[in-house]
Amino acid sequence: MTKRYIRNAAELVTCRGAAPKKGAEMADIGLIKNGGVLIHDDEIFAVGTTEELDKLIDDSYEIVDATGKTVMPGFVDSHTHFIFGGYRAEEFGWRLKGDTYMSIMQRGGGINATVVPTKEATLEELVEVGRERLNRMLEFGVTTVEGKSGYGMDCDTEIKQLRAMKELDRTHPVDVVTTFLGPHSVLPQWKGKEREFIDYLLTEVMPKVKEENLAEFADIFCEKNVFEIEDSEYYLTKAKEMGFKLKVHADEIVSLGGAELASRTGAVSADHLLKASDEGIKQMAQSGVISTLLPATAFCLKEPFAPARKMIEAGCAVALASDLNPGSCFTNNIPLLVALGCIHMGMSIEEVITALTINGAAAVGRADTIGSIEKGKKADIIMLKYPSIHFMPYHTAINLVETVIKNGRTVYHKEW
Numbered sequence: 001m002t003k004r005y006i007r008n009a010a011e012l013v014t015c016r017g018a019a020p021k022k023g024a025e026m027a028d029i030g031l032i033k034n035g036g037v038l039i040h041d042d043e044i045f046a047v048g049t050t051e052e053l054d055k056l057i058d059d060s061y062e063i064v065d066a067t068g069k070t071v072m073p074g075f076v077d078s079h080t081h082f083i084f085g086g087y088r089a090e091e092f093g094w095r096l097k098g099d100t101y102m103s104i105m106q107r108g109g110g111i112n113a114t115v116v117p118t119k120e121a122t123l124e125e126l127v128e129v130g131r132e133r134l135n136r137m138l139e140f141g142v143t144t145v146e147g148k149s150g151y152g153m154d155c156d157t158e159i160k161q162l163r164a165m166k167e168l169d170r171t172h173p174v175d176v177v178t179t180f181l182g183p184h185s186v187l188p189q190w191k192g193k194e195r196e197f198i199d200y201l202l203t204e205v206m207p208k209v210k211e212e213n214l215a216e217f218a219d220i221f222c223e224k225n226v227f228e229i230e231d232s233e234y235y236l237t238k239a240k241e242m243g244f245k246l247k248v249h250a251d252e253i254v255s256l257g258g259a260e261l262a263s264r265t266g267a268v269s270a271d272h273l274l275k276a277s278d279e280g281i282k283q284m285a286q287s288g289v290i291s292t293l294l295p296a297t298a299f300c301l302k303e304p305f306a307p308a309r310k311m312i313e314a315g316c317a318v319a320l321a322s323d324l325n326p327g328s329c330f331t332n333n334i335p336l337l338v339a340l341g342c343i344h345m346g347m348s349i350e351e352v353i354t355a356l357t358i359n360g361a362a363a364v365g366r367a368d369t370i371g372s373i374e375k376g377k378k379a380d381i382i383m384l385k386y387p388s389i390h391f392m393p394y395h396t397a398i399n400l401v402e403t404v405i406k407n408g409r410t411v412y413h414k415e416w
Ligand code: NIG
Pocket: 081, 110, 111, 114, 221, 249, 252, 297, 323, 325, 326, 327, 328, 329
């Protein structure tokens, strides 16, 4: 057995306790000063102060000195679209000149513009670009990521994207949780026939996805002029019957009732929520749907941020994620999320940490095994260069991650 002892962390953030953390619970990150963690193989064996743990160990432990460092759970980036072909840099320029995301989409750009290069890419090419992107995520301390299909919207390409993610899950240290997002947009041949398209996905594509066990979650872009509430509800209800857990791209551009839809269909999370209504917020809090906020997308689209403070006050469980994708938000920068959460969304650093760890883990259905530093959980742990969590917003948008431990093994270390 491999035994490791992370010793003398200036601050050890545990995020222990029941998950997800809702409302006021989000501020409690179970911080231990001069903390330590014992790791046996890939699992956390004990957590406490260095004084306590010093008494439990013997010579068989490898010591990892965390003097002057912050130690915390690896980040869980619970919403990304990281597998795609091609780029859409020109769209960013158009948006800077005043075009909107939806107007570009309506004239054939946007998501549909990523379909051709994704169709053309081979499985191996998607795996290769995916591997590079996972390497970049790992440097930011991400140890688990959710990834969606949705750039094929036909059987072969959706399955190719999901297979690429499964391959990466097997061969890359970062764990990948997969989501089927067939209804991501409406291709020209399906315009006006959205219900038929959804039926095609439900009968021709999703049974194959299930058969090969390629996705745990099913998601939909529920939005005005994309998939309206009725079609989205139909899709989500059927997907649930097929055994998929649910996620919803909800209330991003227009206040459509996506948060309410996620609540009544029993979704695990509703994501974006820039325009969530008060009623939607109330229903998410009551139903326990996780409110996954994607502030880097709002930032890139120059939209007002989601009302995180209001949601936390209403008792919602808030998660933060990058939304890395080729269009609205081509960044996986976790320190940027920290900065936006703290500076622009009224969240405390403790709430931001909860949102990026244990609540992110809950949003991918993994809160029982990851997202916190507790006995029995996977040893997915990161060490920051500085001695306190307060350096995270203070050293603004700077990556402070020095060491990443995944399943008990050091998989990344930065020399400064
Ligand atoms: O979450 N809004 C829909 N889907 C993605 C954007 C995907 C793209 O533009 O390629 C999102 O922002």
